Amino acid sequence: MKYNQYADGFSPAPTCLKNCLLAFLTGGAICETGHLIRAAVMSAGADAETAGMWTTVALICTAQLITGLGWYNTLGRIGGAGAAVPITGFANSVVSPALEYKKEGIILGTGAKIFSLSGPVLAVGFSVSAAAGILYKLLGLL
Amino acid sequence: MSGNKTCRRIGRRTFEYISRPSVAGAGSVAGEMEGQGPQAEWFDVVLNDDRMGQATWEKAESKMLGTAVEYAMKDAGVSRRDVDAILCGDLLNQLMASSFMARDLAVPFLGVYGACSTMTESMLLGGALVDGGYCRTVITGASSHFSTAERQFRMPLEHGNQRALSAQWTATAAGALVISSEQDSHMRLTHATIGRIVDPGIMDSSCMGAAMAPAAFHTIQNHLRDLGRKPLDYDLILTGDLGSIGRRILVDFSERGSKLPHLSEVYDDCGAMMYDVSRQDVHAGGSGCGCSGSIIAGRICKEMREGKIRRAMLVSTGALMSTISTQQGESIPGIAHAVTVEYV
Amino acid sequence: MQIDIMEMIRVFAVGGGICVIGQLLLDFTNLNAPRILVLFVAVGGILTALGLYQPLVDFAGSGATVPLPGFGYALVRGVLEETAASGWAGVLTGGIKNTAAGITAAVVFGYLVALIFDPKSKR
Structure with missing residues (x-):
């Protein structure tokens, strides 16, 4: 692939340090928000498990609302992986194709496309978890 | 006729x-x-x-x-x-x-x-x-x-x-x-070259300029060679949407070893012209059929009819991949077609 | 509500750090965001199965559970706990049981948002 290397010489190097710093700040801030929500729910008397659940739900719904308002793509452009990797990025990847394909109908447009980016995450996540369970069982660990 | x-x-x-x-x-x-x-x-x-x-x-x-x-x-x-x-x-x-x-x-x-x-x-x-x-x-x-x-x-x-x-x-x-066929306009089509697909093996669909530059080079070179012309015989050689990166690749490749000498003096690219990269967050410039379409039908036609450009080679460039070919791991085939227009 | 500054720093550092790993993958490999999400869920799940993710969760709390590896963690932990409690059926039920609220919220609220809003042109 000689041409590839030649052409690569003309591409600007990614501004890695800046990107990483922004990803760190964005991702850290989202996790911190989660932490504060969780602390608030727990101080209202919920146990850790329930608080964790409400934290996830709150982050997901907020991210999706922000997506609907048209702001999450800006967050993603600036924060990069910092906006993509937290659960809010997953929420964004659920709602953004659903929004995009609205005009193709609410069943085969929104309904089908809602899983076009998040489906792979669920498919792999479920598979890994099931595989872990099977292995633990077969190895007699449970 | x-x-x-x-x-x-x-x-x-x-x-x-x-x-x-x-x-x-x-x-x-x-x-x-x-x-x-x-x-x-x-x-x-x-x-x-x-x-x-x-x-x-x-x-x-x-x-x-x-x-x-x-x-x-x-x-x-x-x-x-x-x-x-x-x-x-x-x-x-x-x-x-x-x-x-x-x-x-x-x-x-x-x-x-x-x-x-x-x-x-x-x-x-x-x-x-x-x-x-x-x-x-x-x-x-x-x-x-x-x-x-x-x-x-x-x-x-x-x-x-x-x-x-x-x-x-x-x-x-x-x-x-x-x-x-009416002969009352100053801007005329004189020659054309149908490009052939050149695939330099680029896999990354965010490197379209690099994928299309060899096809543009190939078509421009053939067009000039067939007509016995050099780049400086033109007022303008304009590619479609190589963008700032593809533009630099084409210039470097053409002028290295004088394959197309002095190309950069008459050369520009619609993708690199379309936006003000310092103000607009478009990264390597514009692309899309409408990029060369609107610049040819806008600026180039107007300048040529005023006689500011006397002879131009228009070379829109395309990347012939599809969403399916990308997912199936195919590289990006490039193509470019040249049309020479003259002020008559 | 108790504020523990050290805990907050740990959350920020670990959460941000996981995102930096994602950013490095984005910048230096040809993995795009959807692929990285899949990779992170898988890695989170595998680390959990190996017993390596729980210490991170104990250390950083939301810093480890909010990023996508935390989703893999929740799925695998759910399966393992449920399998321990109710045998083979847990392999199939535990994962979704433990993440049901998040998944359902994402799909239902996502659907709702899609019905209310329209996508906007980028600039």
């Missing part, structure tokens, strides 16, 4: 338009962002709303192309009934924007797909129809729309992703030309 035995071929890849079909009219439409770039003053219409009041982005693109066609017809002083055929294309599956525009226009229609090379592909074919005497007046054109291309080729608009620095921005723009 001279007899049908006249051979129009010159050299290996080039042919001549013997009757010198004229570009009788041009229309260009650009989106909101394109209207804030350095080419703004040359467009006939700059949109305030990329949706054009339509329900869908696809309808908006169709309407945008229709508007460019309308302006081109008005500019040429022809009506729908004078048009023998319209040849145009876009980036959407089954040429949705063009087909639905042509449905509303109710003129004989040939859909043309050459990815972003569509503008010169349609000019080349339209010129041939006129030169051969098969049509008196044809319209050629191309359009692209950021929001329709993005959802087809990349990510949903509201997905929070980061674009690579080498990525280009699909221009929301359309251009259309009226090509006619």
Whole structure:
């Protein structure tokens, strides 16, 4: 692939340090928000498990609302992986194709496309978890 | 029309338009962002709303192309009934924007797909129809729309992703030309070269400029060689949408070893011209059929009819991948078609 | 509500750090965001199965559970706990049971948002 290397010489190097710093700040801030929500729910008397659940739900719904308002793509452009990797990025990847394909109908447009980016995450996540369970069982660990 | 035995071929890849079909009219439409770039003053219409009041982005693109066609017809002083055929294309599956525009226009229609090379592909074919005497007046054109291309080729608009620095921005723009056998325009088609696909093996669809530069080089070199010309015989050699990276690759590759000496003195690229990269966050410049379409039908036509440009080679460049080919791990095939236009 | 500054720093550092790994993958490999999400869920799940993710969760709390590896963690932990409690059926039920609220919220609220809003042109 000689041409590839030649052409690569003309591409600007990614501004890695800046990107990483922004990803760190964005991702850290989202996790911190989660932490504060969780602390608030727990101080209202919920146990850790329930608080964790409400934290996830709150982050997901907020991210999706922000997506609907048209702001999450800006967050993603600036924060990069910092906006993509937290659960809010997953929420964004659920709602953004659903929004995009609205005009193709609410069943085969929104309904089908809602899983076009998040489906792979669920498919792999479920598979890994099931595989872990099977292995633990077969190895007699449970 | 001279007899049908006249051979129009010159050299290996080039042919001549013997009757010198004229570009009788041009229309260009650009989106909101394109209207804030350095080419703004040359467009006939700059949109305030990329949706054009339509329900869908696809309808908006169709309407945008229709508007460019309308302006081109008005500019040429022809009506729908004078048009023998319209040849145009876009980036959407089954040429949705063009087909639905042509449905509303109710003129004989040939859909043309050459990815972003569509503008010169349609000019080349339209010129041939006129030169051969098969049509008196044809319209050629191309359009692209950021929001329709993005959802087809990349990510949903509201997905929070980061674009690579080498990525280009699909221009929301359309251009259309009226090509006619009437000899009353100063801008004429003289020669054309049909490009062949050159695939340098680029896999990353955010490096389109690098994928298309070899095809552009190949076509420009063949066109010049067949005509016995050098780059400096032209006032302008204009590629479609190599963007800032592909532009640099083409210049470097052409001038290294003097394959195309002094190319950079007459060379520019529509993708690199479309936006002000220092102000607009488009990374490596513009892309899309409408990018070269609107600049050719906008700035180039206007400058040529004023005699500011006497001879130009227009080389729209296309990347012929699909969403399926990318997912199946195919590399990106590049193509470029050249049309020489002259002030007569 | 108790504010523990040290805990907050740990949350920020670990959460931000996981995102930096994602950013490095984005910048230096040809992985795009959807692929990285899949990779992170898988890695989170595998680390959990190996017993390596729980210490990170104990250390950083939301810093480890909010990023996508935390989703893999929740799925695998759910399966393992449920399998321990109710045998083979847990392999199939535990994962979704433990993440049901998040998944359902994402799909239902996502659907609702999609019905209310329209995508906007980028600039």
